[in-house]
Amino acid sequence: MNAPTMQGLNLNAPAYVKNARLLAWVADMAALCKPDSIFWCDGSQAEYDQLCQQLVNAGTFKKLNPAKRPGSFLACSDPSDVARVEDRTYICSAQKEDAGPTNNWMNPADMRATLQPLFDGCMKGRTMYVVPFSMGPLGSHIAHIGVELTDSAYVAVNQKLMTRMGKAVYDVLGVDGEFVPCMHTVGAPLAAGEKDTTSWPCNAKTKYIVHYPETREIWSYGSGYGGNALLGKKCLALRIASTMGRNQGWLAEHMLILGVTSPEGKKYHVAGAFPSACGKTNFSMLVPPAGFDGWKVTTIGDDIAWIKPHADGKMYAINPEAGYFGVAPGTNTLTNPNCMASLDKDVIFTNVALTDDGDVWWEGMEKDTGGVPDHLIDWQGKDWTPAIAKETGAKAAHPNARFTVGATNNPALDSAWDDPAGVPIDAFIFGGRRSTTVPLVTEARTWMEGVYMAATMGSETTAAAFGAQGVVRRDPFAMLPFCGYNMSDYFQHWLDMEHKLEESGHTLPKIFCVNWFRKDEAGKFVWPGYGENMRVLKWMIDRIEGQAQGADTMFGVAPQYAEITWTGLDFNEAQFNTVTSIDKAAWTEELKLHTAHFEQLAYHLPQGLLDTKAAIEKRLADM
Numbered sequence: 130m131n132a133p134t135m136q137g138l139n140l141n142a143p144a145y146v147k148n149a150r151l152l153a154w155v156a157d158m159a160a161l162c163k164p165d166s167i168f169w170c171d172g173s174q175a176e177y178d179q180l181c182q183q184l185v186n187a188g189t190f191k192k193l194n195p196a197k198r199p200g201s202f203l204a205c206s207d208p209s210d211v212a213r214v215e216d217r218t219y220i221c222s223a224q225k226e227d228a229g230p231t232n233n234w235m236n237p238a239d240m241r242a243t244l245q246p247l248f249d250g251c252m253k254g255r256t257m258y259v260v261p262f263s264m265g266p267l268g269s270h271i272a273h274i275g276v277e278l279t280d281s282a283y284v285a286v287n288q289k290l291m292t293r294m295g296k297a298v299y300d301v302l303g304v305d306g307e308f309v310p311c312m313h314t315v316g317a318p319l320a321a322g323e324k325d326t327t328s329w330p331c332n333a334k335t336k337y338i339v340h341y342p343e344t345r346e347i348w349s350y351g352s353g354y355g356g357n358a359l360l361g362k363k364c365l366a367l368r369i370a371s372t373m374g375r376n377q378g379w380l381a382e383h384m385l386i387l388g389v390t391s392p393e394g395k396k397y398h399v400a401g402a403f404p405s406a407c408g409k410t411n412f413s414m415l416v417p418p419a420g421f422d423g424w425k426v427t428t429i430g431d432d433i434a435w436i437k438p439h440a441d442g443k444m445y446a447i448n449p450e451a452g453y454f455g456v457a458p459g460t461n462t463l464t465n466p467n468c469m470a471s472l473d474k475d476v477i478f479t480n481v482a483l484t485d486d487g488d489v490w491w492e493g494m495e496k497d498t499g500g501v502p503d504h505l506i507d508w509q510g511k512d513w514t515p516a517i518a519k520e521t522g523a524k525a526a527h528p529n530a531r532f533t534v535g536a537t538n539n540p541a542l543d544s545a546w547d548d549p550a551g552v553p554i555d556a557f558i559f560g561g562r563r564s565t566t567v568p569l570v571t572e573a574r575t576w577m578e579g580v581y582m583a584a585t586m587g588s589e590t591t592a593a594a595f596g597a598q599g600v601v602r603r604d605p606f607a608m609l610p611f612c613g614y615n616m617s618d619y620f621q622h623w624l625d626m627e628h629k630l631e632e633s634g635h636t637l638p639k640i641f642c643v644n645w646f647r648k649d650e651a652g653k654f655v656w657p658g659y660g661e662n663m664r665v666l667k668w669m670i671d672r673i674e675g676q677a678q679g680a681d682t683m684f685g686v687a688p689q690y691a692e693i694t695w696t697g698l699d700f701n702e703a704q705f706n707t708v709t710s711i712d713k714a715a716w717t718e719e720l721k722l723h724t725a726h727f728e729q730l731a732y733h734l735p736q737g738l739l740d741t742k743a744a745i746e747k748r749l750a751d752m
């Protein structure tokens with residue numbers, strides 16, 4: 130025993146936990162939250178199995194048919210707790226300006242005073258799990274450690290799949306190593322002797338997702354779902370890490386990372402930013418289509434990239450995560466065969482439907498199975514039949530239903546995915562979901578133009594966050610809900626990177642802007658997307674190699690029809706024009722929106738972005 134007893138509660142820390150600050154913090158938090166007991170997670174398989182069984186006993190998990198889906202479980206959340214809550218998410222920097230106009234802000238003292246009574250006794254009747262995790266390969270110079278205290282066993286087992294979680298973290302942490310303290314509670318304390326009346330305890334009335342960037346702390350109250358509760362993900366790896374990156378000269382980005390190898394064996398690495406639920410997982414596991422024999426795409430990460438400039442003049446990226454928390458609906462063997470293969474075993478599903486033979490189902494799977502099942506139990510535990518769906522519009526799976534699965538399940542996993550050195554990035558891709566205006570792909574002529582493209586990205590909103598769907602909002606760098614500081618300072622940080630890298634005299638990664646989602650007049654997607662995106666990726670590589678000339682447009686360099694490899698796809702020049710054309714009237718309106726966006730971000734907005742806008746406006750007027 131190496132820590133004192135707190136208010137009658139024995140800390141019971143294992144002897145291998147030697148970090149003084151950690152022990153003191155756990156003691157303080159136990160005194161505040163007043164759990165019945167403390168459980169120190171070691172990350173072992175036996176522990177995972179034990180906690181999963183405990184979740185089955187509590188009714189939170191349903192064990193799926195082991196003949197169909199070995200080692201897998203289904204959890205269904207409270208209907209009030211199904212996505213990130215952006216309006217309850219706060220960046221509590223000392224100065225309001227440092228959170229910027231795109232974040233909710235409260236001064237740290239007021240927020241602490243608000244949270245104190247909520248956390249006081251919040252874990253009564255429950256266990257406090259101590260979950261140590263590394264974001265990034267253990268011991269990598271790009272990695273960071275977090276420790277989450279949570280009263281949710283669901284969170285603990287998800288963290289085992291999503292992060293490098295367990296005992297080995299304490300070796301890296303040592304006696305005085307740094308970690309980000311992550312406090313989490315579902316906000317549903319139980320009175321003495323009281324039992325849960327729900328299998329998904331949460332607080333339907335009160336939720337807070339709070340970040341203190343200066344002291345690097347995370348406090349999350351009231352939700353058990355996704356990014357609200359798995360605090361290593363958006364909270365640590367993006368909001369807190371983006372502020373660390375700003376101070377330390379690196380980048381924490383909402384980006385997938387993939388490797389692409391040519392038939393000649395030359396390998397490239399691409400990092401791509403897309404908003405939540407816009408196909409990052411699909412793109413990162415892309416299967417090259419017909420006509421691309423010998424090409425291979427491999428996954429390093431599907432959601433988050435930490436990127437550091439290196440002394441050799443290149444930018445190296447790691448995936449801080451160790452698993453995927455991906456959107457299930459729409460996923461099938463046609464849209465993402467590698468993902469479907471990843472989901473064969475050892476998966477935690479949340480808010481999908483249950484089949485009569487104990488397997489899972491979601492909208493989009495009918496394309497695999499050749500039809501919709503006659504009967505399901507939907508994500509809310511109700512009977513679901515095609516007739517009911519037709520009558521009520523009820524979805525079998527929630528549109529933001531998710532799977533949690535370890536990266537090692539992915540047949541397309543890159544051999545360097547766990548390399549502590551990271552992989553060198555050759556290109557950045559920025560893409561929103563836009564049914565009009567933004568062309569299929571253009572390449573920025575300069576770093577500044579690329580930052581402009583990313584800074585003005587717009588996207589139609591998706592089910593990944595609570596709120597209206599399909600509305601266009603500006604989502605700079607796909608970081609709108611994830612940037613832990615003032616957005617305009619973040620733009621400046623990106624601009625500064627150019628000079629940092631130039632000093633070491635190397636070629637900067639190219640920057641491309643893409644849009645897979647343009648629709649025709651009938652409202653149908655024109656670009657086939659998914660594996661066919663390889664055709665765009667190949668053009669990017671040709672640009673890197675200086676083998677495609679492209680054509681200058683007012684918004685970067687676009688491919689000419691003949692520069693895309695069309696083998697195996699019937700896509701004529703007229704269709705190509707539908708996805709690449711630049712509509713002068715639409716762009717005139719678009720640029721007005723850029724103006725409004727920049728007005729909102731006026732504080733510290735880099736002048737270079739305004740100059741770039743003026744240049745674009747001039748080119749548009751000349752069209």
Ligand code: SAT
Nearest residue numbers: 213355356363405593
């Ligand atoms: O719920 S998460 O934030 O983890 C998923 C997402 O929005 O991308």
Ligand code: MN
Nearest residue numbers: 383404405432
């Ligand atoms: Mn994401």
